[in-house]
Amino acid sequence: MNGTAAEAHPRPVRMPRVRRALGGRQRTLLAAALAALALGAIVGAGTLLPDARLTTDLGARNQAPSLANPFGTDWLGRDMLTRTARGLTTSLALGAAAASVSALLALALGAAAATLGKMADAAVSWLIDLFLSVPHLVLLILISFAFGGGARGVAIGIVLTHWPTLARVIRAEILALRGSEFVRVSRRLGTSNLRIATGHMLPHVFPQFLVGLVLLFPHAILHEAAVTFLGFGLPPHEPAVGIILAEAMMHLSTGRWWLAVFPGLALLAMVRAFDVLGDRVRALLDPRTAHE
């Protein structure tokens, strides 16, 4: 009803708009390029910077940022840029794997809820409620504890905590598709269920799934960093952003600001880049905002 009302009446007169130099598609491309650039820079730096920069160098301890060490060095003389890049690479790999599995779980459960009848629907929505009823961070701590910490515990925790919202979106999308005219006509024409699923449903659900996946990814990274920071995630010898920041906290009173500022800023930039990308792709796919 909302949609038709908005179409029937033109926009109110006084809607000042900043003139946009770029259209939606260009902006999306720009966001994708930026995200790819950030990703490339982090992974490239993580793999290309030599291990020598991570060895203890007591002559170069606690140095403020300089040209040789743009992010400074820590109390063991290790280069913070290299540590940050390595840490973010670990976080990205873990986040990407966990977000993908979580999104697939959401797809499976969302599709099951929408197609397998009332019982399955009730079961899935109860499961969604269950996983939303405990604060994410508490559940992550619990799951990490259950698996004795480490990368496996965090990954399983992220997979299990992040699927509910996307599962809801996919369930609603499939339900709407099932009731839509073209699917019903196609069914009457004798199209097989498999053909309907792959030919009619998939092209509509896939973009939603993709957007959901891209938006899950930054969340997964943030949660991984948070849980690791609290001491439940990756072990201390792994180069992870959460570990770096937890160590920086212990050295806070020394006034070595670069230990915390740059790694956190890099994490923020990474998360923000993928958030923007996901938002732009969603705006482009949504017919109501695609023309903006």
Place this chain on the structure above:
Amino acid sequence: MTAVLTYLAGKAFRLATLLAAVCALSFWLMHISPIDPVQAYVGAEMMLVSPEQRAEIAERWGLDEPPIERFALWAASLAQGDLGTSLIYRQPVSTVIAERFAASLVLMGTAWTLSGVFGFALGVIAARYRGTLTDRAIRWYCLTLASTPAFWLGLLLLMVFAVWLGLLPMGLASPAGVRSDDVTWLDRLRHLVLPALTLSVIGVANIALHTRQKLIDVLASDYAVFARARGESETGIIIRHGMRNVALPALTVQFASFSELFGGAVLAEQVFSYPGLGQATVQAGLQGDVPLLLGAVIFSTLFVFAGNLIADVLYRAVDPRTRAEAPA
């Protein structure tokens, strides 16, 4: 009247099934954990404790029973309100949670109120000047905050206000080494500022973006167009038509955000060594204090449920359409 009763009964049933599932799930997770509670309890004194003593501890805690019976025992005492004894605080879990939650409540309450007020104000301003540079700046600010790790923000605030400027204390809820009777209100307030600020700055984003979107929808509606045609000023329309329609949805959004609030408090309390429930949860997890961890999980579930329930009730009280849908 019967509709209200049915509603409450439905909610109570939901709470009961959710709690039962949360209890069973978390008990099972504890059971499969490779972390041995006796080992965690003994800790550094591992060499001083003989295997016989270990077996005795395990027996006293009922760890030698099969898991199903242990769960039944635990659930039975839980039903009587007995959550067991915390291993690290050597106090009943309910006492620890009550004390810790009181501290957390001050922190979360302050942050919740601040983020609600500022978030709402920012949202209204952004909608009033929608499409302008102000709007874009507010949106950019909110979206960036949504991507900011809460604990990192806490570290930055500590660095600036405690280390560099020396204006505010580094952590804890009161000065170290001072008897709790001698701690003044001002002291407590000074210790509360930074954690509450961290938590509220993060919380602003959600409410501001929501309020902005709702208000823009209202301002594009027919009655707003008509009011504009009558010659009402934009600010007048916002005060007379906009606020009424936006204030309560915003409030429900705030109540529905208890889950994120609790998660944020866990991180903020850890950064600032603030002795709240979040920090106790982290300690319980790190040191293998199973009873306390289970208690914290159950309590946080209740907390989130309460927030969602209030949001739901508020929404139904405000919007008659949601009431009509309820089963009579």
